[in-house]
Amino acid sequence: MPVIDAWMQHPTLRHSNHEMFESLRRWTGRGLLEEALPVELTVAALRAADVEIGLSAAWYGPQGALISNDEVAGFVAEAGGRLRGVAGADLARPMEAVRELRRAVQELGFVALRVVPWLWELPPTDRLYYPLYTECVELGVPFCTQVGHTGPRKPSETGRxxxxxxxxxxxxxxxxxxxxxxxxxWTTEMIAVADKHENVYIDTSAYTARRYPAALVDYLRGRGRRKVLFGTNYPMISPAQALEHLDRLELDEEARELFLSGNARRVFAL
Known part of the structure; x- marks a missing residue:
């Protein structure tokens, strides 16, 4: 069954070796990268787990681009159709951010925008996000963001x-x-918000299948089967690691297909 990874990134050295990820390196037992990760290595990791498409995101924070939109476009070009781009934006420059999002979608072919609130220490209700939300609606692309606590050494409040x-x-x-x-x-809160709003979805990135909370598994099996998307947070977790215990979830065929690819294909218009 084909798989779409809704949250991943092909990293640059600026991204992977950033000091804020020291806690993640400690958890995973991985050290600093000495050289840039080849795109073919990422493609091989996706192929090994039957991941048809990985949505590879840019990363922008107050200190600039950790992975720029143009770098992502380069990775996509090298990946032979296995990667699609997800744009980043500089919240501190609202008009420039809107123009860059428009360029990323209309010229680079990106399929979404992602902003990580803890990078900015600004919740998604901050006024700096709102021009980007308007542009996402106009362009017909999703807004992707992080919810929950932060693994990196940043405050978790923005993820509520x-x-x-x-x-x-x-x-x-x-x-x-x-x-x-x-x-x-706050997984039960997240489920409640997804239930309440027609256009709100959840992805499982940063967690392997055996670590999904019971409430999320129940939701995925039942009324939330059209609301949950598979994600990895690669390279922190490889697709093979994330999917290793998928059978333990006891999903029926429809729920499994929707979770692994169907929901992402619909939501991102792939």
Whole structure:
């Protein structure tokens, strides 16, 4: 069964070796990269787990681009159709950010925008996001963001589904919002927000299948089968690692197909 990875990135050295990821390197037992990761290595990791498409994102923070949109476009060009681009944006320059998002979608062929709130220490309800939400609606692309606590050494407050995602969805009911990292330890809040709002979704990135909270597994098996997307947070977790215990979830055939690829194909218009 084909797989689509809704949250991943092909890293640059600026990204992988950043000091804020020291805690993640400690958890995974991986050291600093000495040289840039080849795109073919990422493609091989996707292929090994039957990942048809990986949505590879740019990373922008207050200190600049850790992975720029143009770098992502280069990775996509090298990947032989296995990667699609997800744009990043500089919140500190709202008009420039809107123009860059427009360029990324219309000229580079990117399929979404991702902003990581803890990088900016600004919740998704901050006014600097709102021009980007408007542009996402106009362009017809989803807004992807992180929910839940932060593994990196940054405050976790910006990852609360309630009130932040709930309020954005109220203000922009036409905006498709994909919330990565399942929202833990506020997973039940995240499920409630996804239930409440037609265009709010959850992705499972940063968690392997055996670590999904029971509430999320129940949701995925039942009423939430059209609301949850598979993701990895590669290279922190490889697709093979993320999927190793998938059978333990006891998903029926429909739920499994929707989770692994069907929901992402629909939400991102792939």
């Amino acid at each position: 589904p309630i009130p932040y995602i709930d309020q954005v969805a109220l203000d922009f009911p036409e905006l498709t919002i994909v919330c990565g990292h399942i929202g833990y330890p």
